[in-house]
Amino acid sequence: MRDQDPVHFCETETHPNLWHVTKHADIFDVERRTKDFLNEPRLTILTRDQEDRVRSETPDGSLNRIRFLVTYDAPEHQKLRLLTQAWFMPKNLGNLQSRIEASVETGIKALAGAGGVTDFAKEVALQYPLRVIMAVLGVPEDDYGTMLLSLLRPCRSGLQRASVSL
Numbered sequence: 001m002r003d004q005d006p007v008h009f010c011e012t013e014t015h016p017n018l019w020h021v022t023k024h025a026d027i028f029d030v031e032r033r034t035k036d037f038l039n040e041p042r043l044t045i046l047t048r049d050q051e052d053r054v055r056s057e058t059p060d061g062s063l064n065r066i067r068f069l070v071t072y073d074a075p076e077h078q079k080l081r082l083l084t085q086a087w088f089m090p091k092n093l094g095n096l097q098s099r100i101e102a103s104v105e106t107g108i109k110a111l112a113g114a115g116g117v118t119d120f121a122k123e124v125a126l127q128y129p130l131r132v133i134m135a136v137l138g139v140p141e142d143d144y145g146t147m148l149l150s151l152l153r154p155c156r157s158g159l160q161r162a163s164v165s166l
Helices: 024-032 048-057 076-088 090-094 097-112 120-125 127-136 141-155 158-162
Strands: 007-010 018-021
Touching: 018 024, 076 090, 090 097, 097 120, 097 127, 120 127, 127 141
Parallel strands: none
Antiparallel strands: 007 018
């Protein structure tokens, strides 16, 4: 697919409207063309059956149980970004450098202790940005798990919430 059709649209019996963008330059092109490539209405890849279930579980019938800044399209994205932009400026992040570096060390130790096999997305890529954001927000490290549970409460069952840790 990457050689023959690097930007491929696919719709199957089980999955609606799925774009496969396989080359680095094309991915950047998609990111720049925000009017042509929107986040809405599908923020995640779900089967048609999963979409029906999610719609039945959300108050507004949408596919979005929880929203993050990166999932908003213009103009809402810009408005929300302006609210938090100053927090992520170099000077402010510099004030948190020791906490950010400690978070990196935690991730490295987790990788080292995994015996050579780990789920990088779960153990590092997901947790590191969340730890930095919580540090920026001033959340004490002991409260990270509680904060994450609060954020995910609208979209998780009790069993799923019980298994969340950071």
